[in-house]
Amino acid sequence: MSLGPVQLLVVGFDRPDFDGTVLAELEALRENDVVRVIDLLVVHKDAQGIVERLRHPGAGEGGAVVAALIGLGEPPFDGDEAADDRWSLDEAIPADSAAAIALVEHRWAIGTREAIRAAGGVPLADAWIHPDDLAAAGVEDRT
Numbered sequence: 001m002s003l004g005p006v007q008l009l010v011v012g013f014d015r016p017d018f019d020g021t022v023l024a025e026l027e028a029l030r031e032n033d034v035v036r037v038i039d040l041l042v043v044h045k046d047a048q049g050i051v052e053r054l055r056h057p058g059a060g061e062g063g064a065v066v067a068a069l070i071g072l073g074e075p076p077f078d079g080d081e082a083a084d085d086r087w088s089l090d091e092a093i094p095a096d097s098a099a100a101i102a103l104v105e106h107r108w109a110i111g112t113r114e115a116i117r118a119a120g121g122v123p124l125a126d127a128w129i130h131p132d133d134l135a136a137a138g139v140e141d142r143t
Helices: 021-031 064-070 107-118 131-136
Strands: 006-013 035-045 051-054 097-106
Touching: 021 035, 021 097, 035 064, 035 107, 064 097, 097 107
Parallel strands: none
Antiparallel strands: 006 097, 035 051, 035 097
């Protein structure tokens, strides 16, 4: 099975007791083989900036892969791997808030990526564009 592009998605919430509608939407996409949630971690960052893992209904017992990628918990890296080489979410998560951190595989992009490779193409850059930036450029949300 070919692995599609993988995104680390961090979504913030005012309170750690957010409902499961987001997880339900991700599950619906998984059922249609559009995306696959590889791992999910829910955290709370207190007013002093201390980040702790939370158990959240729907998140299961996972979170080990995400925790390793962001440097929370025991990373499965070799001893030579420097902590500075891992992603840090200190700036992304505001103090006294919660976040769901999902490692999402974009299964829908596998065929396009394989076609690009077969034609001799190589990725040069990629970026996610914020909706505010799209609006500023004149792109309308047509949903």
